[in-house]
Amino acid sequence: MLSYVIRRVLLMIPTLFFVAFITFVLAHSAPGSPFDKNQNRPLPEATIERLNRLYGIDQPIQNQFVLYLNNLVHLDLGSSLVKDRTVADIIGSEFPVSAQLGLQALFIALAIALPLGIVSALKQNTGIDYASLLFATIGTTIPAFVIAIFAIFLFGVNLRWFPFIGWGNGCGPLPSCDLKRMAMPTVILSLGAMAFLTRITRASMLEAIRQDYVRTARSKGLREQVVIVGHVVKNAMIPVATIIGPATAGLITGSFIIEWMFNVPGLGREFVLSINRRDYPLIMGVYMLYATLIVIANLTVDIVYGWIDPRIKLGR
Amino acid sequence: MTPRVKAPWSLLVAFMSIALVITACQSQPAGTTASQAPADQADPNGELVTNMGAEPDTIDPQKESFVQEIGVTMKVFEALMTPSLKDGKPIPAAAKDQPKVSSDGTEYTYTLRDGLKFSDGSPVTPADFKYGWERLCDPTTAGDYAFTGYIVKGCEKWNEMDTKKASKADLDAARQAFLDNIVTTNNAITFKLTEPAPYFNSIAAIWVGVPVKKAAIDKGGDKWTEPATFIGNGPFKLTEWKHNEKMTFERNDNFVGHDGQKAKLKKWTQVMINEGAVAFAAYRNNELDIYPVAAEDLRTIQGDADLTKQTVDGPGSCTFYIGFNNKKAPFTDPNVRVAFAKSFDRDQWVKDIIGGIGKPATSFIPPGIPGYDAEDTFQKFDPTAAKAALAKASPEATAALANLKVTYSSSARNKTRLEWFQQQWKTNLGVNVALDPVDATTYTQLVKKPETLPTMFLLGWCSDYYDQQDWLTTVFSSKASSARVGYTSKQFDDLVFAGDKELNPQTRDQDYQKASRLLSQDAAAAFIYYDATKLLEKPWVKNYSITSLGFEEAHFTDAYVTKKP
Numbered sequence: 001m002l003s004y005v006i007r008r009v010l011l012m013i014p015t016l017f018f019v020a021f022i023t024f025v026l027a028h029s030a031p032g033s034p035f036d037k038n039q040n041r042p043l044p045e046a047t048i049e050r051l052n053r054l055y056g057i058d059q060p061i062q063n064q065f066v067l068y069l070n071n072l073v074h075l076d077l078g079s080s081l082v083k084d085r086t087v088a089d090i091i092g093s094e095f096p097v098s099a100q101l102g103l104q105a106l107f108i109a110l111a112i113a114l115p116l117g118i119v120s121a122l123k124q125n126t127g128i129d130y131a132s133l134l135f136a137t138i139g140t141t142i143p144a145f146v147i148a149i150f151a152i153f154l155f156g157v158n159l160r161w162f163p164f165i166g167w168g169n170g171c172g173p174l175p176s177c178d179l180k181r182m183a184m185p186t187v188i189l190s191l192g193a194m195a196f197l198t199r200i201t202r203a204s205m206l207e208a209i210r211q212d213y214v215r216t217a218r219s220k221g222l223r224e225q226v227v228i229v230g231h232v233v234k235n236a237m238i239p240v241a242t243i244i245g246p247a248t249a250g251l252i253t254g255s256f257i258i259e260w261m262f263n264v265p266g267l268g269r270e271f272v273l274s275i276n277r278r279d280y281p282l283i284m285g286v287y288m289l290y291a292t293l294i295v296i297a298n299l300t301v302d303i304v305y306g307w308i309d310p311r312i313k314l315g316r
Numbered sequence: 317m318t319p320r321v322k323a324p325w326s327l328l329v330a331f332m333s334i335a336l337v338i339t340a341c342q343s344q345p346a347g348t349t350a351s352q353a354p355a356d357q358a359d360p361n362g363e364l365v366t367n368m369g370a371e372p373d374t375i376d377p378q379k380e381s382f383v384q385e386i387g388v389t390m391k392v393f394e395a396l397m398t399p400s401l402k403d404g405k406p407i408p409a410a411a412k413d414q415p416k417v418s419s420d421g422t423e424y425t426y427t428l429r430d431g432l433k434f435s436d437g438s439p440v441t442p443a444d445f446k447y448g449w450e451r452l453c454d455p456t457t458a459g460d461y462a463f464t465g466y467i468v469k470g471c472e473k474w475n476e477m478d479t480k481k482a483s484k485a486d487l488d489a490a491r492q493a494f495l496d497n498i499v500t501t502n503n504a505i506t507f508k509l510t511e512p513a514p515y516f517n518s519i520a521a522i523w524v525g526v527p528v529k530k531a532a533i534d535k536g537g538d539k540w541t542e543p544a545t546f547i548g549n550g551p552f553k554l555t556e557w558k559h560n561e562k563m564t565f566e567r568n569d570n571f572v573g574h575d576g577q578k579a580k581l582k583k584w585t586q587v588m589i590n591e592g593a594v595a596f597a598a599y600r601n602n603e604l605d606i607y608p609v610a611a612e613d614l615r616t617i618q619g620d621a622d623l624t625k626q627t628v629d630g631p632g633s634c635t636f637y638i639g640f641n642n643k644k645a646p647f648t649d650p651n652v653r654v655a656f657a658k659s660f661d662r663d664q665w666v667k668d669i670i671g672g673i674g675k676p677a678t679s680f681i682p683p684g685i686p687g688y689d690a691e692d693t694f695q696k697f698d699p700t701a702a703k704a705a706l707a708k709a710s711p712e713a714t715a716a717l718a719n720l721k722v723t724y725s726s727s728a729r730n731k732t733r734l735e736w737f738q739q740q741w742k743t744n745l746g747v748n749v750a751l752d753p754v755d756a757t758t759y760t761q762l763v764k765k766p767e768t769l770p771t772m773f774l775l776g777w778c779s780d781y782y783d784q785q786d787w788l789t790t791v792f793s794s795k796a797s798s799a800r801v802g803y804t805s806k807q808f809d810d811l812v813f814a815g816d817k818e819l820n821p822q823t824r825d826q827d828y829q830k831a832s833r834l835l836s837q838d839a840a841a842a843f844i845y846y847d848a849t850k851l852l853e854k855p856w857v858k859n860y861s862i863t864s865l866g867f868e869e870a871h872f873t874d875a876y877v878t879k880k881p
Contacts, residue, residue, distance in 0.1 A: 032758050041777070084538075
């Protein structure tokens with residue numbers, strides 16, 4: 001087991017190298033430069049050339065890449081080219097916000113999706129099943145920004161139940177949480193994942209319920225509860241666990257739409273804007289973070305498999 | 317991470333309109349009725365909340381270049397001069413009076429007012445101003461607007477040095493050579509210029525040369541722009557900066573303006589709401605006191621009596637135009653340029669496309685900027701003259717009309733705009749023009765280089781300071797700071813270069829006026845409209861002046877709020 005984990009961790013290095021390489025090449029091949037900021041008040045060409053020279057963007061791309069890797073190995077993510085801050089500083093202050101928002105949303109999504117998916121599979125083709133299907137379909141098809149704008153107008157402007165701007169002070173100890181302020185972004189972010197997870201849970205429950213081992217368990221005379229919890233649910237969780245890993249990485253690295261609409265100072269919004277503005281060090285920094293988290297999430301999922309289903313042997 | 321949707325804005329606008337129509341029918345939130353407001357009295361503890369949109373990239377005065385960044389700097393710092401609210405001409409701010417100019421027009425001496433202090437109580441000296449200029453021209457600062465300092469002797473040479481290749485001795489020598497051209501006494505500062513430049517006084521009124529405290533910058537290092545070390549001599553001090561969320565400014569009690577006044581507001585909070593629709597919702601919820609109206613909002617506002625009453629109009633600072641690549645067929649032929657310039661109905665454009673937030677433009681310099689010429693109407697809409705001009709075009713130019721396309725920065729809004737032009741050209745000239753949208757950063761890249769300049773494109777130019785030089789010389793002369801349309805005219809060059817140096821104000825204005833008219837007649841570009849500002853202001857906001865540039869000192873010190881109901 002330990003040797004397996006070590007091997008997987010070592011494998012992360014080439015994986016991350018290729019991610020860095022591909023991202024770097026793609027980011028730099030988009031036309032334009034970080035200093036092409038304002039169409040209507042462009043900087044003089046001489047100024048842009050001077051800035052390119054100063055930040056080394058005039059160098060051949062392979063030199064830039066080697067320099068970047070060298071800095072990366074020394075854990076130096078560089079400075080943003082458009083903002084007066086270092087990449088580490090930006091990620092350091094914005095990733096915790098996105099991570100908190102994402103974890104809250106994930107928690108809510110799981111808390112509702114798993115029971116809902118299980119129940120609707122057990123009561124297949126009943127009212128509750130249809131209701132959950134309807135919810136799952138709506139949650140998947142209506143984009144978050146549509147829900148967000150209606151929620152802002154309904155709950156923010158008309159009913160005045162929730163504030164909708166900013167993130168407050170985040171959460172230190174729980175009583176200091178600005179829960180009202182976090183409510184709308186968290187719930188709306190969770191909807192997509194919730195709907196998706198409900199569908200997956202329901203589908204894999206239905207699959208598991210028809211398996212021979214379930215019939216065997218029932219014929220052995222096991223109590224229905226034991227059959228469901230011990231045999232059906234446990235086996236149905238394998239596909240769900242596969243999804244949860246990357247979904248977690250996706251949620252905690254931030255959602256552009258939610259952060260944009262609710263003014264949450266998170267990483268998702270920063271990342272998309274950095275692409276539009278060709279802020280290469282920031283694009284790279286966030287992408288490397290994202291890649292690392294995905295790799296870790298996948299590894300975690302693989303380890304969890306072994307626990308859910310002992311037949312899946314690791315390290316062979 | 318959700319990079320799935322890159323630009324939801326256009327759709328957002330559509331959905332917003334639906335949401336707004338729905339909510340517009342419902343009752344207003346409590347507290348927006350003007351009648352409840354008490355008398356016109358300033359609340360001594362008044363707070364104004366406005367939206368700055370995106371977070372500033374930097375608020376370092378010697379690095380920045382964006383409007384909202386400058387808005388921060390000029391709350392916290394006071395330059396030597398400031399543009400007057402009346403006509404934009406520079407009036408004294410930190411300086412006691414107008415500068416003393418040497419007889420040859422190359423030396424400007426400013427005497428500081430007595431008793432100037434930074435917000436931490438330390439005195440402001442000419443050396444602090446000099447240090448600001450040193451940072452501006454220092455190549456290691458890498459400021460966007462260093463070029464505005466090139467008029468001071470030695471700045472350009474030092475600033476353009478390659479800090480990686482040049483030896484330290486060379487850099488130091490260039491630095492010293494530059495510093496020798498700014499002479500300070502205990503209460504005055506003298507700038508030596510490369511040539512006579514009457515617009516220098518306007519540059520002394522912008523953000524680039526504000527005084528900065530060396531001790532604070534050394535202490536704060538890369539993070540000196542955080543509130544602890546961002547110390548200025550202006551009407552406000554920055555007391556909080558929550559990145560990507562908001563900035564809070566409080567009245568600087570160590571500041572006394574030229575008129576003896578302090579800032580009337582106790583507190584000014586600027587939140588950072590990116591999405592216009594959300595900002596509008598926040599305004600209606602009384603969480604914002606001021607909201608800049610977009611054309612998309614007009615329907616909602618017209619349908620709401622309270623909002624209509626809260627509308628205020630003011631000038632803009634930009635002129636938008638269809639650029640022609642003057643070096644590429646068919647626009648090498650002036651007849652074709654003139655034909656296109658006269659071929660679209662600007663009144664209809666202003667009415668239908670920009671919802672009246674702007675004015676038709678037939679010349680380059682907008683109203684409110686010196687040099688605006690209301691009588692220059694050569695380019696006015698005239699389909700008959702347009703067709704006649706096109707008929708006179710050379711055969712090569714006529715052939716090149718066949719596959720013409722217009723390039724623009726891709727957005728739903730721009731698409732509508734260019735489709736309108738497409739229609740106008742088809743109807744009034746009988747020319748089919750294809751649309752060529754590209755993404756915003758790519759577009760900026762394309763239009764700045766002569767070799768990649770599209771044949772036809774939509775562009776604008778906005779003011780940095782109130783002077784013709786910032787418009788005519790900077791954009792269309794052979795010394796233009798970035799290649800724009802490839803327009804070359806010896807006659808135009810001679811006129812603007814003479815104007816740049818001319819010490820007699822009347823002669824100077826005449827030189828620029830001739831140049832500006834020549835530009836319109838040569839149709840180097842087809843001017844479309846001057847932008848404008850339309851704001852919604854809560855009834856308790858008073859004296860908030862809407863100006864072209866938005867960084868005049870009085871713009872910050874005069875605004876106040878009455879007690880909010």
